[in-house]
Amino acid sequence: MLEVKDLHAFYGRAHILHGISLEVRAGEVVALLGRNGAGKSTAMKAIMGLVPPARGEVSFAGQRIERLPPYRIARLGLGYVPEERRIFTELSxxxxxxxxxxxxxxxxxxxxxxxxxxxxxxxxxxxxxxxxxxxxxxxxxxx
Ligand SMILES: Nc1ncnc2c1ncn2[C@@H]1O[C@H](COP(=O)(O)OP(=O)(O)O)[C@@H](O)[C@H]1O
Ligand SMILES: [Mg+2]
Structure with missing residues (x-):
């Protein structure tokens, strides 16, 4: 369903992701573990296109998505739940x-x-x- 191969990402000149690869099959729950600052959130953002991947491949449901903008990736059905939550506190x-x-x-x-x-x-x-x-x-x- 989701396949990531050799993904690299940078913030400016800081090289954060050094070739991560993972696969998530339909119906599967996959956890990515690592110390604070290891790059877990950056990996999710790079998959979602919020941080543009510098190198590597991301495929979702059989389609390459590593060059698509986040809104196009979202329209394919891939979601990203930020840890900052960002709900509307006054709304029900x-x-x-x-x-x-x-x-x-x-x-x-x-x-x-x-x-x-x-x-x-x-x-x-x-x-x-x-x-x-x-x-x-x-x-x-x-x-
Ligand atoms: N917007 C940003 N600009 C520059 N550096 C960042 C930014 N966001 C995160 N970093 C740095 O990238 C590294 C990985 O961060 P992050 O992916 O948030 O880690 P994790 O989610 O594993 O705790 C850390 O060294 C962090 O300081
Ligand atoms: Mg994080």
């Missing part, structure tokens, strides 16, 4: 979800309340709760 859970809802597109499954709350049952019990009055972990689920 349901309102936050509506803000993030995208128009229907061919080939991309639509989320529904049922599917979402089956995945995150905790959120189903706090639909009207303002985002700012949830725990860090609950806010991360909402993100």
């Amino acid at each position: 859970v349901m309102e936050n979800l509506e803000v993030g809802r995208q128009a229907a597109r061919a080939g991309v499954p639509l989320w529904t309340e049922d599917k979402l709350f089956a995945l995150f049952p905790n959120l189903a019990r706090m639909r009207e709760r303002p985002g700012g009055r949830m725990s860090g972990g609950e806010q991360q689920m909402l993100t």
